[in-house]
Structure formats: structure tokens, C-alpha cells
Amino acid sequence: MKLSQVAAQLYTVRDHLKTAADAAASLKKVREIGYQAVQISGMAPLPEAEVARMLTDNGLVCCATHEPGIRIIEEPQIVIDRLAALGCKYTAYPYPANVDFTTMAGIRDLAGKLDKSGAALRAAGQVLCYHNHAIEFYKVEGRTVLDHLYDLTDPNNLQGEPDTYWVQAGGGDCVAWCRKLAGRLPLLHLKDYGMTADNKPYFAEIGNGNLDWKPILAAAEASGCEWFIIEQDTCPGDPFDSLKISFEYVRDHLCA
Numbered sequence: 636m637k638l639s640q641v642a643a644q645l646y647t648v649r650d651h652l653k654t655a656a657d658a659a660a661s662l663k664k665v666r667e668i669g670y671q672a673v674q675i676s677g678m679a680p681l682p683e684a685e686v687a688r689m690l691t692d693n694g695l696v697c698c699a700t701h702e703p704g705i706r707i708i709e710e711p712q713i714v715i716d717r718l719a720a721l722g723c724k725y726t727a728y729p730y731p732a733n734v735d736f737t738t739m740a741g742i743r744d745l746a747g748k749l750d751k752s753g754a755a756l757r758a759a760g761q762v763l764c765y766h767n768h769a770i771e772f773y774k775v776e777g778r779t780v781l782d783h784l785y786d787l788t789d790p791n792n793l794q795g796e797p798d799t800y801w802v803q804a805g806g807g808d809c810v811a812w813c814r815k816l817a818g819r820l821p822l823l824h825l826k827d828y829g830m831t832a833d834n835k836p837y838f839a840e841i842g843n844g845n846l847d848w849k850p851i852l853a854a855a856e857a858s859g860c861e862w863f864i865i866e867q868d869t870c871p872g873d874p875f876d877s878l879k880i881s882f883e884y885v886r887d888h889l890c891a
Contacts, residue, residue, distance in 0.1 A: 636852050636863055638890045641882065642672035642698045644824065644866035648874045649677030659689050661875075666693040668879045669886065674822075674864050675721070676701035676729070683720035690721075698862045699725035699796070699822055701766065704732055711752040715759045725821055725862070726756070727764040727796040736773055736780045746787035753792030764796040764822055772805025779807070785819070794819045798866075799846055800826035800838060809846065813854035820858040825865045825885070838868045840877050842884035852889060 643665050645652060651661045658678055665673060673695055675686065690697055700723060702714050707728050718726055728749060735741030753763035771781035785793070795816040799809045813820060827844030829837045841848070852863070865885065870877040 636856060636860075636885075636890055638669075638886055639671050640861065640863050641670065641885055641890070642674055642862050642864045643668075643670045643878055643882075644674045644676060644864050646674075646677040646701070647865075647867050647870070647878055651874070652678040654679060655681055655685060658686070659692075662689050662693045662695060664875050665878065666695055668875070668882050670695070670878075670882060672696045672698040672862065674699045674701065674862075674866075675723075683717055687721055697721045697723040699723060699727060699764075699864065701729040702726050704728050704730060707752050707763065708748045711755040714752075715756060715761060718756075718761050719759070724760070725762050725764060725796075727766040727822065729766050730768060731770065736770060737775065739775060739783070742775060742780055742783045743787060746784050746793075749784070750788040750792045753788065757791055762794055762821060763792065764794045766796045766824070767798055767805075768801045769805035772802075772807055779805075781807075785816070790819045794821055796822040796824060798824040798826055799851060800824075800828050800868075803828045803846065804836060809851045810854045813851060813858050813860070817858040820855060821861045823855045823860050823863050825863055825881070826867060827881075838870070840867065840884070841865060841881035842888065843880070848889055 648661050652658045675697055707714055714726060734745050756763045767781055772779050797812050802809050802812055825841055827839040827841050827846050829839030829844040865881045867877050
């Protein structure tokens with residue numbers, strides 16, 4: 636993994652992206668930490684041209700986005716146009732809101748919709764990925780929902796954006812999932828998993844949690860991962876400090 640492949644998920648600093656001025660200031664801070672790329676998520680609904688200009692002004696590229704799930708399913712052309720305006724190839728379905736994962740019928744319904752939207756993005760030279768949480772590790776007919784979703788979709792139409800924290804939280808194996816998605820793994824969310832003294836998990840900065848990063852990253856690289864995206868859903872203090880701690884650990888201990 637090269638440092639140029641390491642990105643910041645802007646959802647981490649979402650409380651600092653509510654206006655154009657705040658977004659510009661936040662992108663400047665992210666670049667000053669050392670990041671060269673970002674994933675756009677949690678930002679105010681600004682015109683794509685304005686966001687693209689902010690990125691260029693700060694020497695950043697948009698490696699991926701998260702778009703509303705309902706928009707990906709029902710209005711994929713809007714997503715296609717947005718990605719094109721941002722000069723971005725990848726987006727991810729962020730969360731299965733109001734999806735019934737207790738039956739194969741519900742799983743097949745979502746898989747079919749994702750496959751259809753993914754085909755539309757592929758025709759435009761773009762890629763739809765799936766971002767998991769822990770819920771996808773619920774088992775139906777002896778297999779996890781996540782297994783079913785990938786099995787029921789064309790790899791050309793739906794690729795992976797596994798989230799290391801949520802794989803761990805769901806009882807999965809991060810290394811095994813990176814290997815399982817070989818050739819289907821352009822994006823990986825790097826998110827460390829910590830445990831408090833009173834037995835509660837928490838989102839930790841990279842290196843401050845319990846995940847064994849070197850084998851995870853080695854498996855991801857072997858599977859063709861292009862972007863390694865640092866994210867922290869909640870932070871103990873200033874989220875920019877958490878992004879800095881994670882970046883410096885990755886730079887100093889994990890990058891080639």
C-alpha cells in the first residue's frame with residue numbers, strides 16, 4: 636500500500652461540512668494532515684462543480700463517494716452524473732435502510748436492484764460497491780446476508796467496500812473477506828476496533844484498536860484494492876485529530 640492510496644472518509648468530519656465555507660476549511664485541514672484523497676460523504680448538498688473546485692484548490696482527489704441508497708436504487712443516472720462531475724469512478728451503497736434481511740425474498744430484492752443500478756453505472760465507466768455494517772452478518776439459510784448479496788449479483792455490477800470495524804463487529808474475519816472479494820475489492824474502509832474496560836466496543840484510531848492490520852492490508856492488496864479509506868464514526872475529541880493519528884500510524888507503520 637502506497638501513501639497515495641490512503642484516503643480520508645469525510646463522514647468522519649461530517650459536523651464540519653455543513654456549509655461551503657466549512658467544507659473548504661475542512662478539506663484544507665485534511666490535506667494539511669497529509670491525505671491526498673477523500674471519500675465524499677456527509678457533506679452539505681453543494682453543487683458538484685463547487686466541490687470539484689475545492690478539491691482541486693486543496694490538491695485532493697475524490698476517490699469515491701457514498702450516495703443515498705434510495706437514489707442509487709431509484710435514480711442511478713443522478714449518481715452517474717454526480718460522479719462524472721466530481722471526476723470519480725467509485726460510489727458505494729451505504730446502508731440497507733428498510734430492507735428485510737430475514738428472508739431470502741428480501742435479500743434477492745435488494746440484490747436485484749443493486750445489480751440493475753450497478754449495470755447502469757458500469758455502462759458509464761463507473762463502479763457500484765457495497766458498504767457493509769454488522770447486520771449483513773445475520774445468517775439466512777446457513778449463510779450470511781453479505782455472502783448472499785455478492786452471490787446474487789454480477790461481480791461486474793457490484794463490487795466491495797468492506798468495513799473492517801463492522802466485519803469484526805459482525806463476527807467476520809477481515810482477512811478472509813478481503814481474500815473472498817479478490818478481483819472485486821477496489822475500496823476498503825480502514826476502521827479500528829477497540830474495547831473498553833467495561834467490555835464495550837468503540838471506534839478507535841488506526842493502531843489504537845485490536846485489528847491486526849498487516850495481514851488485512853496484505854490480503855486486500857493481493858485482491859486488487861485500489862483505495863484504503865480511513866474512517867472513524869465517532870471520535871473521542873476533535874475528529875481531525877483522530878484522522879491525523881490514524882494517518883500517521885498508517886504512514887509510519889503500514890505503508891511501503
